[in-house]
């Protein structure tokens with residue numbers, strides 16, 4: 001097993017059981033990795049809807065039990081936007097639990113690693129969190145999403161969630177700084193705080209203006 005595979009294995013060891021157990025006891029936010037129930041979930045995740053400003057298809061990379069697929073489409077609808085959600089999940093067991101929870105979307109929740117899985121379609125939006133891949137693979141992740149997942153006018157929404165696991169290497173938010181360091185043009189950015197504490201840092205780029213050379 002190489003270093004990257006060890007990282008993904010470690011991700012599964014960290015998350016799989018706790019997400020599945022949370023889901024099984026009806027803690028749907030916990031089934032997507034967020035403590036404190038649905039009210040805190042909204043305070044942390046609603047910020048992402050700021051990146052949506054037109055109708056379209058959306059892939060949530062690392063969709064867990066599909067709660068973001070559900071809630072973000074509702075928040076987008078409140079803005080008058082029609083967003084069609086799709087999900088990709090590393091853990092086959094979590095993906096299966098998501099399909100059981102959301103049977104009407106079962107056909108659009110896939111299991112695979114974003115770095116090897118090949119999408120069958122292009123998306124208008126893709127959301128992803130930095131820690132889906134090791135720090136050394138993050139530039140490749142962004143490049144891969146731009147060239148293989150997003151439509152030619154698509155938008156990538158790249159986030160860092162806090163607190164980070166204690167094992168994670170230090171990398172400072174904001175998410176926009178990470179994208180800029182890789183040389184991409186950032187279209188917008190936002191953050192969510194609870195009681196002053198940073199919970200989500202997000203930034204988005206458009207394929208059309210991500211790189212001067214594109």
Ligand SMILES: C[S@@+](CC[C@H](N)C(=O)[O-])C[C@H]1O[C@@H](n2cnc3c(N)ncnc32)[C@H](O)[C@@H]1O
Nearest residue numbers: 032033062063064068089090091112113114132
């Ligand atoms: C914190 S949850 C995110 C849930 C939801 N998308 C959100 O933004 O709140 C992260 C999920 O990403 C999945 N994941 C981690 N690395 C991944 C990878 N390389 N490819 C696909 N999914 C991955 C994990 O298994 C986990 O279910």
